[in-house]
Amino acid sequence: MKQQESTWWRGAVIYQIYPRSFYDANQDGIGDLPGITQQLPYVAALGVDAIWLSPFFKSPMKDFGYDVSDYRDVDPLFGTLDDFKQLVQVAHELGLKVMIDQVLSHTSDEHAWFQESRVSRDNPKSDWYVWADPKPDGTPPNNWLSIFGGCAWQWESRRQQYYLHNFLVSQPDLNFHNPEVVEHLLDTVKFWLDLGVDGFRLDTVNFYMHDRQLRDNPGLSAGDSKSLGVPGTNPYSMQKHQYDISQPENLGFLKKLRALLDQYDDITTVGEIGDDNPLALMAQYTADNDKLHMAYTFDLLNIHRKPDYLASVIEKIEGAINDGWACWALSNHDVVRCITRWGAEEADQVAYGKVLLALVTSLRGSVCLYQGEELGLPEADIPFEKIQDPYGIPFWPEYKGRDGCRTPMPWVGDEGNAGFSSAEPWLPVDPRHNSLAVDKQEQQSDSMLAHYRTYLRWRKQFAVLVDGELSDVQSNAQGLRFVRYNDEQRLLVAFNLSDSDMTISLPEGNWQALEGHGFAFRLENGSVTLPPYQAAFATT
Numbered sequence: 001m002k003q004q005e006s007t008w009w010r011g012a013v014i015y016q017i018y019p020r021s022f023y024d025a026n027q028d029g030i031g032d033l034p035g036i037t038q039q040l041p042y043v044a045a046l047g048v049d050a051i052w053l054s055p056f057f058k059s060p061m062k063d064f065g066y067d068v069s070d071y072r073d074v075d076p077l078f079g080t081l082d083d084f085k086q087l088v089q090v091a092h093e094l095g096l097k098v099m100i101d102q103v104l105s106h107t108s109d110e111h112a113w114f115q116e117s118r119v120s121r122d123n124p125k126s127d128w129y130v131w132a133d134p135k136p137d138g139t140p141p142n143n144w145l146s147i148f149g150g151c152a153w154q155w156e157s158r159r160q161q162y163y164l165h166n167f168l169v170s171q172p173d174l175n176f177h178n179p180e181v182v183e184h185l186l187d188t189v190k191f192w193l194d195l196g197v198d199g200f201r202l203d204t205v206n207f208y209m210h211d212r213q214l215r216d217n218p219g220l221s222a223g224d225s226k227s228l229g230v231p232g233t234n235p236y237s238m239q240k241h242q243y244d245i246s247q248p249e250n251l252g253f254l255k256k257l258r259a260l261l262d263q264y265d266d267i268t269t270v271g272e273i274g275d276d277n278p279l280a281l282m283a284q285y286t287a288d289n290d291k292l293h294m295a296y297t298f299d300l301l302n303i304h305r306k307p308d309y310l311a312s313v314i315e316k317i318e319g320a321i322n323d324g325w326a327c328w329a330l331s332n333h334d335v336v337r338c339i340t341r342w343g344a345e346e347a348d349q350v351a352y353g354k355v356l357l358a359l360v361t362s363l364r365g366s367v368c369l370y371q372g373e374e375l376g377l378p379e380a381d382i383p384f385e386k387i388q389d390p391y392g393i394p395f396w397p398e399y400k401g402r403d404g405c406r407t408p409m410p411w412v413g414d415e416g417n418a419g420f421s422s423a424e425p426w427l428p429v430d431p432r433h434n435s436l437a438v439d440k441q442e443q444q445s446d447s448m449l450a451h452y453r454t455y456l457r458w459r460k461q462f463a464v465l466v467d468g469e470l471s472d473v474q475s476n477a478q479g480l481r482f483v484r485y486n487d488e489q490r491l492l493v494a495f496n497l498s499d500s501d502m503t504i505s506l507p508e509g510n511w512q513a514l515e516g517h518g519f520a521f522r523l524e525n526g527s528v529t530l531p532p533y534q535a536a537f538a539t540t
């Protein structure tokens with residue numbers, strides 16, 4: 001039972017592990033839980049606070065684990081429940097918190113619940129998914145679209161009804177309006193809490209509820225921005241998602257979930273939000289200390305080199321968030337790696353990667369770093385014949401799917417498959433990743449990896465960078481600056497995201513340069529000048 005409120009997660013750095021591609025201990029070409037456990041000392045040495053494991057549950061792997069067929073077991077590809085317990089124990093010994101993914105919004109069509117639900121309209125699970133009659137002309141109940149392409153409804157001839165799937169046809173959406181479903185999902189969350197996890201990343205956290213009346217989504221009006229988080233070439237971005245997602249009843253579920261989590265010590269959540277108005281939802285879902293602890297949106301995950309846009313995101317969230325809490329990320333398993341997206345490959349790649357780390361860890365909020373970000377890996381180039389991601393196929397070649405950020409971690413540059421596995425990996429290693437492998441970077445004192453280790457430790461000394469307030473945002477064509485402050489300190493941070501020197505004015509105050517962070521800059525006459533791709537830190 002809960003002893004006291006702890007906020008270890010505020011300003012924490014969370015390292016995301018994509019288990020298929022981290023390290024392959026049993027040498028079958030697919031990463032696994034024992035492989036992760038083996039490499040945990042490497043993760044701890046980075047100076048991060050927690051790990052988030054993408055799904056490792058039983059799954060037919062149509063969406064590589066985001067299609068769960070048994071919420072309470074480990075897929076044999078990844079190991080066993082005992083392997084998981086061992087992983088948690090080792091992580092805790094190393095001082096790392098363990099967060100796991102919970103994909104509650106939908107299951108796999110191979111989940112026993114769906115297998116039962118789909119056969120008739122009068123079985124005990126018949127109302128566990130979102131079933132609807134066809135329109136009189138036989139067409140689907142409304143105009144909702146699947147993110148992964150096509151209509152969001154699939155016909156089931158046994159029931160003579162359609163079921164809803166916001167993602168693949170093989171990912172039917174659970175019916176959260178049914179209290180029995182909610183009760184069973186909360187029970188699965190409890191199962192993992194009792195195994196000692198420290199938190200959850202909640203997949204598609206605003207997709208749980210749908211409009212009971214199944215009303216059509218409106219199209220975009222003039223001036224509406226296209227929905228963030230999906231490529232602009234996807235018709236999903238051409239609707240306003242008024243009725244299929246982000247329903248008011250979602251708040252009720254989040255409160256029930258939080259009430260369960262609050263019975264345990266030190267648990268946290270980070271919800272994934274994909275919505276037309278994601279920052280407002282991030283603020284709402286994390287407000288009042290009774291729903292989510294943190295949330296992330298795709299606002300920083302889909303953009304590149306645009307200081308004014310970054311400044312506008314910061315100002316918008318600061319204006320909205322009050323007592324809520326953001327979690328920022330520049331890369332993850334769903335988007336093009338930030339080194340490529342920001343054009344760093346055409347610039348001084350290492351310097352660029354360093355300044356991006358400084359930027360994301362200076363924002364007010366927590367941070368997720370994605371495996372390989374610390375090595376500065378560029379997006380891998382995967383030819384169409386090798387594409388595995390089902391999302392990559394319908395929109396090719398304008399959108400190439402997510403395989404390019406999911407290729408194996410390079411551990412040993414001169415070994416086959418970069419030391420990830422002696423078997424052929426499920427996705428090929430990009431040859432450009434060999435020279436960036438962990439063993440190579442460990443031999444260079446000025447590598448990106450070395451910088452990550454130094455910088456993340458340096459940052460920890462400043463409580464103000466971890467959970468201070470944020471003010472004085474200013475941007476120009478090259479970069480931006482802002483201030484973090486608390487009762488003890490004001491700390492100025494500035495970032496030059498361009499390839500020429502940048503000067504930006506300082507807010508009022510007697511600013512003194514800080515040292516030890518590994519960046520170069522000059523403070524003079526009320527302004528700071530930064531060489532290309534440098535960050536500046538000063539305090540009053």
Ligand code: NOJ
Nearest residue numbers: 063066103167203204334
């Ligand atoms: C969001 C996950 O991040 C993504 O990888 C997955 O495909 C969808 N949810 C569907 O579960």
